[in-house]
Amino acid sequence: MGATRNELDALISDGVLVPATAMPTVRRRWRREDGLALVTELTALVQSGTISSDEWETLQMASARSGLRVGAIIGAIRKGMLRLGLQMGVEGYHGLVVHMEDLNHLALQRSPTMAQGLIPATEFSRTISRRGRDRFIALLEAGHSPSVRMTAPKDEACVFYLRASDIQAFRERFVTLPMLIERFGEHRNTILARLRKARLRPFAPEGVSYGHIYLREEVELGLRCKV
Numbered sequence: 001m002g003a004t005r006n007e008l009d010a011l012i013s014d015g016v017l018v019p020a021t022a023m024p025t026v027r028r029r030w031r032r033e034d035g036l037a038l039v040t041e042l043t044a045l046v047q048s049g050t051i052s053s054d055e056w057e058t059l060q061m062a063s064a065r066s067g068l069r070v071g072a073i074i075g076a077i078r079k080g081m082l083r084l085g086l087q088m089g090v091e092g093y094h095g096l097v098v099h100m101e102d103l104n105h106l107a108l109q110r111s112p113t114m115a116q117g118l119i120p121a122t123e124f125s126r127t128i129s130r131r132g133r134d135r136f137i138a139l140l141e142a143g144h145s146p147s148v149r150m151t152a153p154k155d156e157a158c159v160f161y162l163r164a165s166d167i168q169a170f171r172e173r174f175v176t177l178p179m180l181i182e183r184f185g186e187h188r189n190t191i192l193a194r195l196r197k198a199r200l201r202p203f204a205p206e207g208v209s210y211g212h213i214y215l216r217e218e219v220e221l222g223l224r225c226k227v
Contacts, residue, residue, distance in 0.1 A: 002092010014071030
């Protein structure tokens with residue numbers, strides 16, 4: 001069936017392959033036909049054809065990296081939650097690979113360990129801007145501030161998450177209107193008037209607007225104070 005010893009052990013351990021006998025003295029307790037049937041089944045579920053990209057990994061590697069059991073990964077493949085591909089020039093079970101972004105998203109949903117320390121970018125956006133969620137996501141999508149990008153397996157939509165270091169990096173580079181209101185304790189219109197007087201404009205590289213998000217360095221120079 002083209003599986004390594006570790007891959008075969010994981011399949012048996014998770015009950016994906018069921019031994020034909022319970023006798024521990026029998027060297028090969030599982031049926032070769034069952035292994036071949038599993039490979040045939042999974043190969044029929046391949047969605048992405050033959051691939052050679054480093055964005056894919058074997059099921060065993062996916063299990064080791066994510067902490068998810070091989071049985072759970074195969075179950076997700078059967079439900080269409082993970083894209084499955086074939087490694088170029090590799091036959092059998094070891095040639096089957098899953099997309100890493102799909103797996104990241106699945107692990108985030110199921111594994112508290114992986115989810116620890118990550119918050120949805122949309123949730124963080126509500127703490128810095130009342131109405132600028134979409135523009136904040138656009139800022140992340142354009143790569144102007146670090147984030148963790150994942151792909152939802154069902155609709156392939158991009159989902160953004162933030163680590164503590166990502167939030168710190170954003171705050172070190174940018175300030176938003178609500179952040180300035182909190183800093184100075186003044187009305188929104190008063191803050192906007194101060195920004196206009198100092199000729200400060202929102203961050204808009206190449207004319208692309210992301211709402212009331214300003215470069216911290218420019219604001220501190222323009223207002224002549226730490227914000």
